[in-house]
Amino acid sequence: MTELSRAFDNVADAYDAARPRYPDGMYDALSEISGVTLSGARVVDVGAGTGILTRGLQDRGARVLAIDPGAEMLTRLRSRSPRSEGTAAALRADGNALPLHGDVADLVVYGQSWHWLDPVASIAEARRVLRPGGAIAGCWNFTDARQSGWLAEYENRLARECPGYWGQALEEWTVPPMATAFDLAEERWVPWTRMIGIEDFLLDLRSHSYMAVLPGEAADELVGRRRAELAAAFPEGLLAVPMHTYLAVGR
Numbered sequence: 001m002t003e004l005s006r007a008f009d010n011v012a013d014a015y016d017a018a019r020p021r022y023p024d025g026m027y028d029a030l031s032e033i034s035g036v037t038l039s040g041a042r043v044v045d046v047g048a049g050t051g052i053l054t055r056g057l058q059d060r061g062a063r064v065l066a067i068d069p070g071a072e073m074l075t076r077l078r079s080r081s082p083r084s085e086g087t088a089a090a091l092r093a094d095g096n097a098l099p100l101h102g103d104v105a106d107l108v109v110y111g112q113s114w115h116w117l118d119p120v121a122s123i124a125e126a127r128r129v130l131r132p133g134g135a136i137a138g139c140w141n142f143t144d145a146r147q148s149g150w151l152a153e154y155e156n157r158l159a160r161e162c163p164g165y166w167g168q169a170l171e172e173w174t175v176p177p178m179a180t181a182f183d184l185a186e187e188r189w190v191p192w193t194r195m196i197g198i199e200d201f202l203l204d205l206r207s208h209s210y211m212a213v214l215p216g217e218a219a220d221e222l223v224g225r226r227r228a229e230l231a232a233a234f235p236e237g238l239l240a241v242p243m244h245t246y247l248a249v250g251r
């Protein structure tokens with residue numbers, strides 16, 4: 001666990017309120033590629049955060065154990081995911097050393113989180129807790145700036161103004177290399193559109209780790225500049241953001 005990974009605790013409310021949910025097509029692809037029916041499946045959600053993926057899996061009938069080292073993130077998860085039949089249990093723990101016996105899970109999943117973990121230890125741990133025939137999956141929501149001029153310009157400005165920016169405006173940007181952790185992995189991209197108000201879009205911006213480590217005043221000023229540009233371009237206040245969700249599934 002790194003200090004940077006703990007930065008999420010500082011932006012837990014923004015994260016919970018404004019980060020996108022995963023599209024239906026991602027859950028369909030996860031089930032299709034892994035061969036695991038989500039309804040009734042035992043799933044370990046590593047780096048569960050405030051529970052965005054946890055709740056998506058629960059909504060589809062999975063029994064989810066959520067793991068995260070971030071106390072603030074897990075507090076949101078627990079308050080938003082009440083425990084009852086078929087809903088989430090949550091443990092504060094490191095995904096590189098899962099506090100679980102072997103052979104207990106049908107799926108181990110990482111929603112926007114695997115890149116925070118040790119690439120070797122995390123997969124070894126996932127394999128240890130999986131039952132035979134189980135699968136490991138990572139998914140990430142990304143905006144798709146190739147589809148829209150305003151979004152490409154928005155990302156370029158972030159790259160110029162935000163020292164820790166990591167995203168598609170950088171030539172060296174790639175998806176997290178999770179598929180390389182497996183001999184045979186299947187990858188899928190699921191395109192979709194997110195309709196979102198400007199203020200929620202800016203709240204989402206604040207929840208990124210590269211914003212969370214900026215001094216407060218610098219973050220406020222950067223968000224203010226983006227607000228002014230977006231309001232000028234979209235006076236009705238609503239954005240149609242092209243998205244694509246990356247899914248990697250391996251064993």
Ligand SMILES: C[S@@+](CC[C@H](N)C(=O)[O-])C[C@H]1O[C@@H](n2cnc3c(N)ncnc32)[C@H](O)[C@@H]1O
Nearest residue numbers: 005047048049052053070094095111112113116
């Ligand atoms: C970007 S958030 C993802 C939250 C959620 N899974 C989602 O789908 O939006 C990344 C999460 O990974 C967690 N994390 C960082 N290092 C971790 C580790 N070593 N083990 C487990 N989780 C970790 C952070 O605390 C944070 O909650």
